[in-house]
Amino acid sequence: MSRQDWFKKIPDIGEGATFLRKWGFIGILIGVGAGVGALALIWSIRFITQNVLVPIVGYTPPLPGGEGGIAQYLFHMERPWLLPLVTAGAGLVSGLLIWKFAPETAGIGTNAAIRAFHANEKVKVQTSVFKLVTSAVTIGCGLTSGREGPIAQIGAATGASIADALKLTARERNIALAAGLGAGIAAIFKAPLAGAIIGAEIFYTEDFEVEALVPGLIASVVGYSIVGSYTGFQPIFNLPEMPQFIHPWSLVLFGLLGVGCGLLARSLFAIFFRVERYFKRYPLWLAAAIGGAGTGLIGLAIPSVLGTGYGWAQFAIGTNPVLLTTPFAEHFGFFAILLIAAIAEIIGASLTLGSGNSGGVFGPCVVTGGMFGGAFGYASAYLFPSLGLYPGNFAIVGMIAFFAAAAKAPISTIIMISEMTGGYGLLAPAMFAVVTAFILSGKKTIFPAQVHSRLDSPFHADEFEPIVLRRVKTSDVMIHLPVHVNVEASVADAISLMSDYGLSGLPVLENNKLCGRITLRAIARIAEDQRRNIRVKEVMSNEVYPAFPEEDLFTILKRFAAHDVDQLPVVKHKHPDYPVGLITRSGLWSAIEIAKEQRAERREKTDSSPTQWSFFKKAREK
DSSP states (O other): OOHHHHHHTSOOOSTTHHHHHHHHHHHHHHHHHHHHHHHHHHHHHHHHIIIIIIIIIOBOOOOOGGGTOOTTOOOOBSOGGGHHHHHHHHHHHHHHHHHHHOGGGSSBHHHHHHHHHHHTOOOOHHHHHHHHHHHHHHHHTTOSOOSHHHHHHHHHHHHHHHHHHTTOOHHHHHHHHHHHHHHHHHHHHTOHHHHHHHHHHTTBSSOOOGGGHHHHHHHHHHHHHHHHHHHOSSOSSOOSSOOOOOOTTHHHHHHHHHHHHHHHHHHHHHHHHHHHHHHTTSOHHHHHHHHHHHHHHHHHHOGGGSTTOHHHHHHHHTTOGGGGGSTTGGGSOHHHHHHHHHHHHHHHHHHHHHTTOSBOSHHHHHHHHHHHHHHHHHHHHHHOGGGOOOHHHHHHHHHHHHHHHHHTOHHHHHHHHHHHHTSSTTHHHHHHHHHHHHHHTOSOOSOTTOBSSGGGOGGGHHHHHHHHHHHOBHHHHSBOSOOOEETTSBHHHHHHHHHHHTOSEEEEEETTEEEEEEEHHHHTTSOGGGTTTSBGGGTOBOOOOOBOTTSBHHHHHHHHHHHTOSEEEEEETTEEEEEEEEEEHHHHHHHHHHHHHHHTTOOSSOOSOGGGOTHHHHHHHO
16 A cells, blocks of 8 residues: 555545645654653653762752752762763763764764754664663763753654655655654753744754644644653743843843853854864764763862753752852852853863764753853842842843854744743843844854755755756856857868867857857768868758847756757847857756855855856856
């Protein structure tokens, strides 16, 4: 039975039934897989934490309020000298597993899923299993990482595997992959709408995979429902009071917070990618162990870098004095310890993920933004007491603004603020901060596999070519010399001219007027020793198919196909009988290939006018 017949067995529901029959059912399957995967990851991390970190080091990480965290938490670490040994051992174990069995699970899970999407890579089920195991070891033993990266890759693998099992097309498999990625994030972060949108937004820095939105919405709701039924539907972070936007002047401060998050994101890029380049000189298992040891050493002084850090971010939201019980806190105030914790989180995440340990960067970004936002809010409340500011609001907005700047995903993160807080009280200031941070963070992203737009994605290459062909004019890629032959010239002269220009045909002129064309195919019928004596007019065709400089290449391509020719004389409307140039089929496709090369170079500055793109100059030179 074909997949089309199988889908027809699902009851018809009217308008749009074909689409909904297919993606409604597939979305449910993906959501179930992502939800179960999220629960498995949560339980695995807790199991390793309770059986490794707690008994060996004597340290129990705090939990966020939505996961059972308590406000009366007291920091305590019985055997701190063992922490670097545990984190180094976890890095070694994780690194060996990755190196030996699943190299594609190294580093940031979301980036691997994005790369698989654009490269149309097959994502195996065992990849998600190894990602779950290695991420649980990494996070459970205290290395700086987030759960959202692993579950994004697990969800993406689930979606792609379901698509393969149902024998869907490559395009449909990518839609399922995107839906699974979003469903995983929605499930583990308890943000179904934001998860669905991030599954369509995360692949590009300035574009949207709109086809993945509806399947992503279905899968995200299902995944969120499965996780919520076991862990509760409350947001991850508890808020001491319902956040409200109460003073218009505070928008200035939220805008400044966005400025700080944008600049801090630039610091993340600089540190992370420099550390990543450094560790590439070592074998993966050794690099992962060194990165783990370094993370453990930082955790001795700043324990908020250990694990996901969500519990410490919860304290930043509530300005909880438990932060002052950490090792360095006695020498610093509340503002300073939050700021130091934000910087330490960046360094810890760079050491953990840059060295190849498995995990995700979403969690560290949330903690970094929360700590920085809390510090900013604490300072703002101190400097401007008349505004009645609550520092926890700045911590929440900082989480969102920093991740939007780092991941280039502003729309989904703006929506996430409402799902995190259970209301719209911080929507306006969050929009202000997110847009500011997004702009000031520059063009770089923490996910190198992201591309600028659909036109830059190898997966959308077939869509790219017709668009470029419609935008490019004949004058941009034609040979600007009047290459032609006279009717009285010998066939040998025509062959010599074709050889000089690498052509398979030439326009023919009589009295400086177009009268036909001659091709190598026609000349091939003449014996070689006779070609000097035979005139062009004896073997030429009287057909003339001119092109005009202002015509787009898509029109020219159709003319090539319609008349089965490889070159067309280019004429002007004022003088339609005299060629001013020549356009060839090979020159047309050279323009496309050069365009592909140029768009892959991630140009820092792109001219907005399609007719002025630099590849046209290269095409003319060819």
